[in-house]
């Protein structure tokens with residue numbers, strides 16, 4: 001199904017500017033100073049109401065850290081996260097608490113993210129109990145049952161425990177918990193990676209239905225470019241905590257401009273054997289460098305087949321190459 005597009009004629013719901021998350025890592029010797037691990041290093045983007053933004057990149061490139069920093073579950077080291085126009089970085093707990101209603105997260109490992117000692121009814125009800133204590137017990141129960149039915153769980157299972165459910169059902173429980181307060185944004189952190197392929201499509205379809213019904217914005221973190229293509233309107237490619245490319249879905253698959261995006265996309269198998277045989281392939285060599293000592297200049301240059309001297313000395317800016325595509329590469333025009 002084609003995702004909704006053209007949401008950018010309204011104001012962004014979320015604006016992220018120069019967002020940084022640097023973790024202090026103990027130095028190697030007993031008295032050596034701490035080092036900085038740059039998990040997220042200056043990320044900029046806007047998110048619009050009803051939009052799904054995919055965040056892709058190899059393991060360790062900073063996707064989860066970015067998602068958590070946006071929700072202030074990890075304190076950013078710098079930059080701004082403006083929610084409905086107001087910067088929330090560094091907001092005290094009492095100011096963040098009401099915003100938590102609007103900002104939710106779904107985790108990768110559905111079972112591990114559910115408290116095994118609580119019934120699924122209690123798990124789904126928890127945000128309501130915290131944020132809407134004025135609702136009576138019966139009203140909360142009715143809302144929980146309605147949401148269970150909406151996400152494809154049998155309401156009569158309200159008193160069962162998480163271990164009695166399959167992985168796909170546990171993810172539905174996680175979605176029901178995230179949805180119960182009718183949030184405006186959900187960060188989906190690899191929500192289907194731990195599930196069987198047959199179940200993945202069901203969960204992705206459910207998220208798409210909920211998005212349309214509730215006009216939700218989603219940040220969909222994944223390393224699976226096929227799923228991202230199915231669900232996202234725009235896609236952001238991260239490498240060592242830096243944005244390499246940000247473009248709408250069709251552009252990024254049909255006309256990737258950054259060598260790293262080209263490499264990621266060329267690794268996605270195409271079902272047609274003729275096209276698969278003849279397609280251009282960019283194979284990445286070497287491992288992801290350590291975010292403790294990232295390469296100078298362009299962080300991708302040590303693995304880039306097209307790197308030149310300038311790439312080692314100058315950090316490329318995210319350049320707008322069309323209305324719907326931005327690329328951080330000195331040589332995007334000549335590749």
Ligand SMILES: Nc1ncnc2c1ncn2[C@@H]1O[C@H](COP(=O)(O)OP(=O)(O)OP(=O)(O)O)[C@@H](O)[C@H]1O
Nearest residue numbers: 023037039057058059060061062063064065066291
């Ligand atoms: N609490 C932490 N303390 C120190 N380093 C961390 C912490 N959390 C993450 N990191 C490091 O930050 C970098 C980015 O990690 P992150 O989990 O955000 O990447 P990712 O792209 O989501 O990877 P994956 O797909 O494997 O989850 C990694 O080098 C990771 O080891």
